Amino acid sequence: MSTTRTTDQWWRTAVVYQIYVRSFSDSDGDGLGDLPGITARLPYIADLGADAVWITPFYRSPMHDGGYDVADHRAVDPRFGTLDDADDLIRRAHELGLRVIIDIVPNHTSDQHAWFRKALTAPPGSGARSRYVFRDGRGDGTAPPTDWQSVFGGPAWRRVPDGQWYLHLFGPHQPDLDWSHPEVRADFEDILRFWLDRGVDGFRFDVAHGMAKDLADPLRDLGPAQVHHRIVGDGWQGDHPFWDREDVHGLLRGFRRVTDAYTPPRATVAESWAALDRRALYTRPDELHQAFNFDFLNTPWQADALRATIDRSLALAAGTGAAPTWVLSNHDVVRHASRLALPPGVDPDDWLLTDGRAPSVDPGRAARRARAAALLLLALPGAAYLYQGEELGLPEAADLPADVLQDPVHDRSRGRRKGRDGCRVPLPWATTGPSLGFGPGPAWLPQPASYRPLSVEAQRRDPDSMLALYRRALALRRTYMSAGTGTDAPLRWQGGSAPGILDFHAGNLRCVVNLSHGPMRLPTDHSPLLTSTLADAPQDALLPDEAAWLTDVREE
Template identity: 50%
Template sequence: MCQQWWRDAVVYQVYPRSFADSDGDGMGDLPGITARLPYLKGLGVDAVWLSPFYTSPQHDAGYDVADYCDVDPRFGSLADADELIARAHGLGLKVIVDLVPNHSSSEHPLFQAALAAPAGSRERDMYVFRDGRGEHGELPPNNWHSIFHGAGWTRVTEPDGTPGQWYLHIFDTTQPDWNWENPAVHELFASILRFWLDRGADGFRVDVAHGMVKPEGLPDATVDAAGLIDVPEGEVPVYFDNDGVIDVYREWRPILDEYEGDRMLVLEAWIPEQRLPLYIGHDKAHQSFNFGFLQARWGVETMRAAIEKPLAIAEAVDSPTTWVLSNHDVIRHASRYGFAPDHVFGEGLARDEVPDAALGLQRARAATLLMLALPGSAYLYQGEELGLPEVADLPDELREDPSHKRAGVPGRDGCRVPLPWVHDAPAYGFSPTGASWLPQPPAFGELAADLQDGVEGSTLEMYRSALRLRHELDLGVYGDGVRFVEDVPAGVLALEHAGVLVVVNTTDAEVSLAEVADPADAVPLVASAAGASDVIPAEATLWLRRP
């Protein structure tokens, strides 16, 4: 790879509680991850991104942090974190840790101190506290809603037992928002960055990276005729994407630059595309997730647009785009693609939404090969290399997503079910005791890593082949850019990059290779589906090398 490793890296997201359980309590942990690092090295990735493993009451799967500089006992200890980082580095893998700067847990000592202190105190000023509206302060300070449904404010009981101020929580009530107008909050997070950089972290994935700084005066959001908050398509709520957030990254960048090894920031910023360049640059963040590719429906027009726009932005800001198809917050793409392109998804997959599993996996493999051929960095979500589907049939009493608890929607637990490693072992090899914090469906056993290992045509081996070729052919490097091939049959997307012709057949019928390229002038490298050498199978992607 090039000197700035993050420019073309393949990063594998580990969701710690669901990756590998070493002690048999049914919850994944850091020693479990460390033991499986050789698997990730063999897969062919360059870096590991760890979702939060910090001390937390786990009301939002660790994104409610009670101590940013320690490890939750469920996952291990700081010594285990040090061992994981050292082992990863020994294997040549970088380590990215999650940073959650928009909010903390309500159990964070600083929030507990704020609750115990009076209004107007320096303790309260660490968070967003406000007096309520109405004659007796009985109404919230404004009309903001929580991302997890319901009001965005909760009223506290003051130390003397009387109803008091309100605190802001854009997410769960147990996730109070930090007050980024307070310099002490800036100092706190600078120290957190240094803590993990000193321990060897190679970068940070910034959660809710467009949050933090709220608009001056905390104005009401616009509402529609029904009185509901109105967010026009392509825009974000008023409490997101305020310019002050960008200044935070200007503060953080020099800190990362002090350290050797190209330490980096990748942002989870759900913002309008035209705003993205403001967050990225030599004095700000290194890169931000490209969610347009993840959201693109199956089809030539949508997929091409989801490639062209990010590439144009990347060129404008001199920062490579990122490509991603699944993560811990969205329905797994092996299931998303099993529906018609116009299917309307809610928050998670409902039990009565049954995808065509075979079609979904077929398209997911094809989309993955397209993604891995593109210049920039690619982010994989644990288990996608096994072709894991979303799990819709989970008992409601076991679901932990705050959205499910607050609004009854399916939520995100369906993409967080523990991984299957061994088909005939307890919990499919996830845990030595057979314990699992969420139940694994029988279909997971059929997709277990040991059943796919070394099996030609398996999803696991397709990923390994594609990642090996991606590195050998420098497909992640921008080079001369991407050129789309225009004279191709309807339903076919074809592009050339780094001497490789990538052909995606989005139709339900095979297409003759001769209609896209001269078979004598194109050597097949890897395909997402088996087929004759002179055709591109239905719903499939093929890589061809120009001699």
């Protein structure tokens, strides 16, 4: 069972297990995961060896975007439970030694939020509309104010009956807030205190790079070549009107002042799709503690590319005094158990449109790479975030039929992108039942047949399963990587490594990953603690797409 780290900076080395609420565990049979379902399964996460859970939004919401369209941050959606259920979850997590991080969605609200409903009934130019971004259209008013495009597809503006337009960088049911308005800042600071007073241990800030916007009139067009850019730095030159603006850092400092007023300190992590060097600025000493390393997530399965990303990430983290925050999967991307085995150059979004049938993914290669990637991730200095189901080796459910898809990305892109439902399919807990133990009835998304042998029940009986690998890795990580690990105990590369090999020391662990096309001999001065195959037979070599953790025989 996990035990809570005693250091005030526990997040620097924490293993955080992400729970996508709708798909984790359904306690009442309505097909949706819920808070009581999470609470009942918390012992599983503690036994796995995680230090904390990050829970995606469970607030009152019309659920146009899986709960990221929040109508009230201070209320639990009845489909997920009650405030008492949230309190029970936090209390039970703490009893098990798990800390609790929850999602805050500050860039936008639901169109059912009380503020937005009031804005729609108020006249143009009113104070009620000034909390959001309303503008007159161009020309005769029938054209959007700018050419800005939604992340989900299509224009980022929607017209209201009186003729004005409002900004929605995501779906039209998610109007963007104007963070220059003092009531917006004050309300979100109060939201943080509401949950801190209930005992949460930290927050993940959704779209942290998008809150601040250049709203000076006239608003700027982006131009036809750049309207789709989401990651600032990816071909964009100069000051962007809404991504990664300098003004956002003042807003993050405001969040940090709120969390720092509590004892013990609370953790803060940014979802920011800014370029890596810019994203490091989000973790300066007076801003947030962490920012997800999406560059690592997006790096191809190649030794040189991975080493370059690791080195750059460590150097940038050291520059701000932060600890790196590694991640391989989450609820917004194709699961890495499939993604890492895609042929070179294949875009995961394009692959999804083929329903996973062409180009093919070799399931054996995918499983080997997912196992090796787990040992790589968990050996790196800093914090690691695990997405529910990766400890089971779940692949992307790429062949979901169009008539079950619920992600707004599919509709807004008019089918040009399939969306994120394939990584959100409910977890298989058992080998039988209408939803493989997820709940007493069918789940909100169908589970593929391949999930049955990957269920928790099936893997608990197999000492060589992916679940067994994660459990052993997390136990060894706690033993061999000290509580001070992070930028305080930097990674050291082993000299003389052959091409295609990653070989490094972190804490008292040595990690070797074979990304070459042939076998490699393990060093004789180190003995294996764990290999990605989990084979009990002595192993003195690694095949391609295998990894090992070693310890110096002289220190045993």
